[in-house]
Amino acid sequence: MSRARLNIFIEPEHAKRLSQLAVHKGVSKSAVIAAALASFLSPDGGDQREAAIAKRLDRLSRQFDRLERDQNVLIETLALYVRYFLTVSIPVPEAQQEAARAQGRARFAQFVEQLGRHLQRGRSLVREVHEEIELEAASTHAGQGEPEEAVDGPAV
Template identity: 90%
Template sequence: MSRARLNIFIEPEHAKRLDRLAVHKGVSKSAVVAAALASFLSPDDGDQREAAIAKRLDRLSRQFDRLERDQNVLIETVALYVRYFLTVSIPVPEGQQDAARAQGRARYVQFIEQLGRHLQRGRSLVREVHEEIEPEAEPLPVGQGEPEEAADGPAV
């Protein structure tokens, strides 16, 4: 195959990088430039890049949709709990407030410990709610719920 000779001028830094790359790859500088030029001029290159970007955007959109759904579940859970708590809670008499605060601190410590165990097992309230609401839906990706093996102990 015959090749056309070109005399080109490039920046000194580009020349240094070209030399290093050619030595590193064990090929001539002409081979590196030819490969770069072929890649740049390839009509499929733009299509491949666009397809890769579209695939990433689709994945990000699905992740965003899951985050939005999970956030809505969490917001509604907290709102429902607050409504329930405010409905059933009675005011604590002045003389019993110290005991109520101590009991509240103890319950909070117990809650944090149980939450820590729940999270260490990889369990997810959002996943459990999602599975109860839509049992036929495709399972959530790894990292979005609990592992396959069942965890022992009470769930939060």
């Protein structure tokens, strides 16, 4: 089999990596380049590679969309809680500040324990919220009327 001789110029870093790969594989640099070129020029090799990359990008895009959706739920949840808390909280008199702080610490410890149990069971509040939203949307589309508006907190 005859072969054509080519003189090519490549980046020094590529030349270094080519030499390392050839030594590692125990083949000549020409053999590595010939295999890479055959793979690149193969009619299905490039298509398979592009299809694999496209599939991976699609999966990453879906994951990013879910992260963005979950982040929006968390931001809205926090915003609603802060609005509600600021709406219903009354200032604590100076004489009762220490008792209020102690009660706050105890309530926070209880919250952390409950959160830990929730996470250990593998439950996700965000997932539950999305399921609830999907159920409401399905019931609305099924002709059961408009869903009720959420209460933002008591009017002051």
